Amino acid sequence: xxxxxxxxxxxxxxxxxxxxxxxxxxxxxxxxxxxxxxxxxxxxxxxxxxxxxxxxxxxxxxxxxxxxxxxxxxxxxxxxxxxxxxxxxxxxxxxxxxxxxxxxxxxxxxxxxxxxxxxxxxxxxxxxxxxxxxxxxxxxxxxxxxxxxxxxxxxxxxxxxxxxxxxxxxxxxxxxxxxxxxxxxxxxxxxxxxxxxxxxxxxxxxxxxxxxxxxxxxxxxxxxxxxxxxxxxxxxxxxxxxxxxxxxxxxxxxxxxxxxxxxxxxxxxxxxxxxxxxxxxxxxxxxxxxxxxxxxxxxxxxxxxxxxxxxxxxx
Amino acid sequence: xxxxxxxxxxxxxxxxxxxxxxxxxxxxxxxxxxxxxxxxxxxxxxxxxxxxxxxxxxxxxxxxxxxxxxxxxxxxxxxxxxxxxxxxxxxxxxxxxxxxxxxxxxxxxxxxxxxxxxxxxxxxxxxxxxxxxxxxxxxxxxxxxxxxxxxxxxxxxxxxxxxxxxxxxxxxxxxxxxxxxxxxxxxxxxxx
Numbered sequence: 001x002x003x004x005x006x007x008x009x010x011x012x013x014x015x016x017x018x019x020x021x022x023x024x025x026x027x028x029x030x031x032x033x034x035x036x037x038x039x040x041x042x043x044x045x046x047x048x049x050x051x052x053x054x055x056x057x058x059x060x061x062x063x064x065x066x067x068x069x070x071x072x073x074x075x076x077x078x079x080x081x082x083x084x085x086x087x088x089x090x091x092x093x094x095x096x097x098x099x100x101x102x103x104x105x106x107x108x109x110x111x112x113x114x115x116x117x118x119x120x121x122x123x124x125x126x127x128x129x130x131x132x133x134x135x136x137x138x139x140x141x142x143x144x145x146x147x148x149x150x151x152x153x154x155x156x157x158x159x160x161x162x163x164x165x166x167x168x169x170x171x172x173x174x175x176x177x178x179x180x181x182x183x184x185x186x187x188x189x190x191x192x193x194x195x196x197x198x199x200x201x202x203x204x205x206x207x208x209x210x211x212x213x214x215x216x217x218x219x220x221x222x223x224x225x226x227x228x229x230x231x232x233x234x235x236x237x238x239x240x241x242x243x244x245x246x247x248x249x250x251x252x253x254x255x256x257x258x259x260x261x262x263x264x265x266x267x268x269x270x271x272x273x274x275x276x277x278x279x280x281x282x283x284x285x286x287x288x289x290x291x292x293x294x295x296x297x298x299x300x301x302x303x304x305x306x307x308x309x310x311x312x313x314x315x
Numbered sequence: 316x317x318x319x320x321x322x323x324x325x326x327x328x329x330x331x332x333x334x335x336x337x338x339x340x341x342x343x344x345x346x347x348x349x350x351x352x353x354x355x356x357x358x359x360x361x362x363x364x365x366x367x368x369x370x371x372x373x374x375x376x377x378x379x380x381x382x383x384x385x386x387x388x389x390x391x392x393x394x395x396x397x398x399x400x401x402x403x404x405x406x407x408x409x410x411x412x413x414x415x416x417x418x419x420x421x422x423x424x425x426x427x428x429x430x431x432x433x434x435x436x437x438x439x440x441x442x443x444x445x446x447x448x449x450x451x452x453x454x455x456x457x458x459x460x461x462x463x464x465x466x467x468x469x470x471x472x473x474x475x476x477x478x479x480x481x482x483x484x485x486x487x488x489x490x491x492x493x494x495x496x497x498x499x500x501x502x503x504x505x506x507x
Contacts (some may be wrong), residue, residue: 003471006363097363177456271391290467 003271003289004097006046008033011092012066021119021151022085023073025059026096033064037212039102039126040190040218043069045084046095053080053284056123056192056218057099058152061130067096070151072119089214103190105130110186111137112245115175115201117193118148123218124192125152128159141179143197147168183214192218234310237261252302261315263302270304277302282311326396327377327385330460330490331447333398339447339459351440351503353452354406355428358383362391363472366429374401374455376494380434391468397488398460404433404486413478420480430473433463433486440503442487446456449492453501456493463488 013025028034039061044052050052059068071088074081103123105112112131116124121142131138131190140160144150146168147309156164167175179199180189189210191201198217205215235244246255252263265275268286279300286306288301300311330336332428361384372380379386379400385393392399392471402497409431428436435452467480 003363003468005365006361007365057471095364268395269391271468273471290471 004100005035006044006095006097009034009067009096010094011090011094012195014088014090016069017151018149020149021070022088023058023068023070023089026067026094026207027065027095034208034293035098036064037061037099038068038101039130040123041090041101041126042103042123043067043099043101044097045069045080046097047083051080052097056103056126058125058155061126061133070119070122070129072151094198096098101294103192103216105190106188106214106216108186109188110137111184111188113134113178113180113187113189114138115143115189115191115193115197116140117143117197118145118149119157120191120193120218121150121152121156122192124190125156125159128156128163129188132159132161132163136261138167139165140176141165141167143167143175143193170203177201178208180204180208180210182208183210188214188216190216190218196258224264231308233307235307236282236310236312237315238312240315246306251304256302256313256315265303268303270301273301275301275303278314280312280314283308284311325491326388326393327379327400327490328396328460330398330400330458330492333460335461336398336447336459338378342447343443345448345505345507346441346444347505349439349441349505350488352438353435353497353499353501354438355378355410355426355436355499356497357429357432357434357436358386360384360387361389362393366426366432368429368493371496371498373496374494375477376491379491382435387447388438398490399488400491401435401457401489402433402463403437403440403442403457403489404431405440405484406436406438408438408481408484408486409477411484412477416452421477424475424477424480426473426475427475427478431486432469432472435497443484445487445505446462449506450503451506452503454495455504457489458492460484460488460490 009026010029011024012027015023017023018243037057042054042056044054046052055069057067058070071081073085079092105127114124114127124140128140131281140163167173189205191198230248232248233246244255246252246261256263263275271290273290276299278298284300286296287304291299327337331340332333356369358380359366374380384390385399409426412426415423446461448459450457463486465478465485468476
């Protein structure tokens, strides 16, 4: 999770897409344009208690005057979607982060196979709109219980035309993941939906011999564990062999500083990145908001992150 | 609706109690004879929120600018005691970034006044000379507490590589000695 600007946006339109799904149109109250975004991007909505919920943008990619997102009321969920359904009305304000895209379309691909389950269709609708606009070769498989409960169905039909294949359980049509077909050069697979569906697609892709690099899945990570309980651990210093104990109530940075290691630091909250340092072995519990996932293999943020039992630092 | 609870009560150091200002107070120097101008005022109500431009703002001694995150205690760095009542940056530094000068960056970086996240954008004010010095913005008196320095967090927020280019010209963190109303166009003058 990286830092993004948060804007207070205004709800410009509310529309029921299905009995469970509301489609919200958001605009900036003062500015004509919102940040640019591409298909597959999502934003964080901030709830009144500070928790974040991720929603994919499902409007027309490239349109910056307004954003659209669809929220399914999750009964028995953690309460975020129920609050949004209750609180968001025409003219109300909502805190929204700038978009980030962990699920982009692969530029220059020859063909795209999209598999959506239920509300998981939101990023794929934006993708379909993007692909249709450039005249790309694609198929979107859309699984839902019924046409009535399928979110954004008219929008999908308009965007995809005959490239949309619907699989509605109530009509007795069940999606067979083998329909993604065998891997072909330049063909990319994108899936978003319930865990069971994405796992079935993943298994089929593996069985059919798809390369990892051609498969793309959107999985929303749970936010930082609010119940995190710090445990003591050992810091080993690679250059000197020193072993320093970090008690449960202190940060690795504090212990390092006390031992004479002058690491730069600023925020001491895991957001600025000043104190980031390298590590060798050990299981690090990354709790910062600054390091990209790829960097976490060998870099950690000692002001906030910890380790299980022991970690060796490149100091 | 949707207002965030403060992360922590605001903790501001008196500007001249900051180690940097304390040392600078006893060292001769600084630039005199200049007269600058306040160009823009920006605040944000909480960490990471977009900055909002104000036509006038109320500065409160010992607290900050009314409505700003460091006045409210909702800033990224609010839990850390420091000098953050008001932050300033030179328009000249932004102009230099925009012409890629010095050429430390891939190319020109255009940083709009609402993007750099300092409260006051000023012209004709030698901010780097004002640590440990008092100066006046309109009717308000500020005390230079320490030099601002860029932070990776800003790079992340902006998605622009501004960390190195902003080094040593990232502005000044100030305390408010005498509060009051400020507006763009206000004159800025040195007091000592």
